[in-house]
Amino acid sequence: MPLLENRVAIVTGASRGIGLAIARVFAREGARVVICGRKQESLDRAAAEIGDAVLPLACHVGRAEDIRRLVETTVQRFGKIDILVNNAGTNIAQEPVLGIDEAKFDKMVEINLKSAFRLMQAVAPGMCKRGWGSIVNIASISGLRPQYHGMLYSMTKAALIMMTKSYALELGPRGVRVNAIAPGLIQTTLSEYYWKDEARLAEMLGRQAIGHLGKPEEVAEVALLLGSDRGSYITGQTLVVDGGRTVASGI
Numbered sequence: 001m002p003l004l005e006n007r008v009a010i011v012t013g014a015s016r017g018i019g020l021a022i023a024r025v026f027a028r029e030g031a032r033v034v035i036c037g038r039k040q041e042s043l044d045r046a047a048a049e050i051g052d053a054v055l056p057l058a059c060h061v062g063r064a065e066d067i068r069r070l071v072e073t074t075v076q077r078f079g080k081i082d083i084l085v086n087n088a089g090t091n092i093a094q095e096p097v098l099g100i101d102e103a104k105f106d107k108m109v110e111i112n113l114k115s116a117f118r119l120m121q122a123v124a125p126g127m128c129k130r131g132w133g134s135i136v137n138i139a140s141i142s143g144l145r146p147q148y149h150g151m152l153y154s155m156t157k158a159a160l161i162m163m164t165k166s167y168a169l170e171l172g173p174r175g176v177r178v179n180a181i182a183p184g185l186i187q188t189t190l191s192e193y194y195w196k197d198e199a200r201l202a203e204m205l206g207r208q209a210i211g212h213l214g215k216p217e218e219v220a221e222v223a224l225l226l227g228s229d230r231g232s233y234i235t236g237q238t239l240v241v242d243g244g245r246t247v248a249s250g251i
């Protein structure tokens with residue numbers, strides 16, 4: 001039996017990269033999946049490629065009104081939301097800490113952190129009422145130790161990991177599991193600076209126990225574990241999917 005039969009999922013930031021791979025795997029396992037991103041055309045292309053199980057809805061996760069519409073439309077269309085994957089994220093401030101201004105600070109918090117808060121607040125009450133829910137927050141290994149010149153990215157991902165634990169603690173008794181995934185280097189648009197240059201890529205992979213560049217599908221299969229009943233005894237955890245990068249010394 002498919003692992004997500006009769007489940008309804010929202011995956012944010014799913015027009016490409018890790019979110020798209022998660023939507024594909026969830027649809028393969030029988031879920032109806034609402035995918036969001038800012039650009040309707042990219043979402044339409046992604047939905048057409050995956051098939052009828054997918055509903056593409058444009059939503060800027062930094063805007064409260066967009067989030068309200070995303071949740072309302074999903075419930076109107078499918079009656080409930082069982083699984084929420086907070087995947088949309090950005091990194092607009094790759095620079096020394098002393099160059100960061102308040103506008104960038106607020107923007108990074110809004111997109112990488114407050115979006116997850118707003119979505120969990122909107123979706124979790126229905127999950128608690130039905131006594132089943134799974135929330136998966138896509139963090140980063142940069143939330144476990146500081147990324148050089150990436151203070152805001154690391155800070156928002158670290159806070160997302162703590163938010164995950166706090167929600168897990170309170171919602172567990174009501175049937176809702178909340179976990180995070182901390183990917184290492186995965187081949188997507190967001191991370192192309194690190195893998196497009198051959199020398200830089202070789203240097204990065206040289207620091208990993210598993211010597212290949214991570215694929216979005218390798219994160220998606222972990223999201224399936226956490227999103228489905230296969231992960232029924234896992235909550236409040238951050239699963240690291242980084243090819244062993246963080247077990248290496250000297251990083």
Ligand SMILES: NC(=O)c1ccc[n+]([C@@H]2O[C@H](COP(=O)([O-])OP(=O)(O)OC[C@H]3O[C@@H](n4cnc5c(N)ncnc54)[C@H](OP(=O)(O)O)[C@@H]3O)[C@@H](O)[C@H]2O)c1
Pocket residue numbers: 012013014015016017018019036037038039042059060061062087088089090111138139140141182183184185186187188189190191
């Ligand atoms: N790739 C890595 O190496 C890596 C490592 C660790 C963690 N992560 C995390 O994994 C998640 C996915 O990253 P990715 O690498 O797959 O990135 P990506 O390829 O750049 O994809 C990002 C997705 O998010 C959407 N998006 C961006 N800003 C948005 C917004 N404000 N509102 C709604 N959707 C938005 C994009 O669509 P639009 O542009 O159309 O909005 C796109 O669908 C992020 O949280 C990232 O921090 C990635």
